[in-house]
Amino acid sequence: MKSNLSYTEENYLKAIFSLSKKSESNVSTNDLANKLVTKASSVTDMVKKLADKKLVNYKKYQGVKLSDQGKKTAVSIIRSHRLWEVFLVKHLSYRWDEVHEIAEQLEHVKSETLIDNLDKFLGFPEVDPHGDPIPDKNGNIPIFTKKLLSELEIDQESSIVGVKDSSDVFLKYLNNKGIAIGNKIKIVHRESFDKSLEVILNEQKILITEEVAKNLFVKNINTHKLK
Amino acid sequence: MKSNLSYTEENYLKAIFSLSKKSESNVSTNDLANKLVTKASSVTDMVKKLADKKLVNYKKYQGVKLSDQGKKTAVSIIRSHRLWEVFLVKHLSYRWDEVHEIAEQLEHVKSETLIDNLDKFLGFPEVDPHGDPIPDKNGNIPIFTKKLLSELEIDQESSIVGVKDSSDVFLKYLNNKGIAIGNKIKIVHRESFDKSLEVILNEQKILITEEVAKNLFVKNINTHKLK
């Protein structure tokens, strides 16, 4: 269980995971080399090593696929990365577009307990600052369907993933109200008279007009079992 | 200025810094090998590399000494290490004796701004959870003189570094009152009648009896210019 992989091995697993999601088939040596900005020959060598460690299934000239163990490891690195991003934005006042590089380093810190403790400290967030889902400690990844807040069902847990109107006035309005990408949001009541919404945003009840609700994209939060 | 040192090079600098403080003279190859749990021959190789990079002064058979640049780098790594330790204890609910190994990894994360942002988030702490001083962003290290709280002058900024009485009852008492190693403390008023103290602890005013004050070690906090 104590795998103790190198920084590089972990990055290979992440890259394979990410490329696996775009297409069903095995990940090719060349695609991996591209993604990792390295040479195909280097990929071949590393992939053999990962196969020895049972983290991928590999047959010459046929590309690679993560094993169950490899997938588990990749997901845990992604979890770590996304939680650190939340920390950096929420507590160290970075913008969401500044955090990737730092999280890229933090994700490799090894500790049995660190990431679960961080998760708890952050209040078990379900999305990172880019709106991407954060796997839970068991490796389950929340899955989403994007829609407008105005179309969201009552009581459906969701999170804000983007805006339709990206004008300065609107963004400023959101800022003032404390509404941001990644925030958890749930509609408690829809007023039939003016279609305004009573929502719970970050544990606080606030009121939102239909006009605003028509310009906010949200994703449902549902849990998706890994494997 | 953008040094971009390897994990290993950074650890050598830290080790040299730490050994330099125990004695005035240059740090010997063997002592370094011991500290870093490696061989003297490896140390010689690495020390030559650090000398090429102007981080240490080295002459064959004469040991090494950090250059100004090397010292600056070492101090910044120590700063990073100690701030991460504060974070782990204060926010991720680790005990002070559990954090070293994790901070050992976190300290090497590279970013122009990360550590200063962390420092701000933590409220610019002056000591880590072990009571060791945290260098500020300019590399100045607070220096302390250990004494009993009962002997501390009025209004002198200090921090708690240890206990004289380490009985369970006393430790439990401290726990209840929220008094812990690393806490900042300052005496506001000393009551002449019973020698009880009115102190500011963690931004809060509380009362402490002489009996307790006689069993708490504190260090003055003063700033010490580097170089």
Place this chain on the structure above:
DNA sequence: AAAAATATTTAGATTAGTCTAAAAATTATA
């Protein structure tokens, strides 16, 4: 289905950090 193009693997080299064993310098001792 043969030739051409593309993808992948192998072979051999390189760099960082380490090691062992032997050589050289320094320090201690008699």
Place this chain on the structure above:
DNA sequence: TATAATTTTTAGACTAATCTAAATATTTTT
């Protein structure tokens, strides 16, 4: 101050991760 003991350095080798160039498979094109 010679000799012994210790410390430090050098020489040569190893491993991980990478590279280039050449060899081999596979896929595409005609």
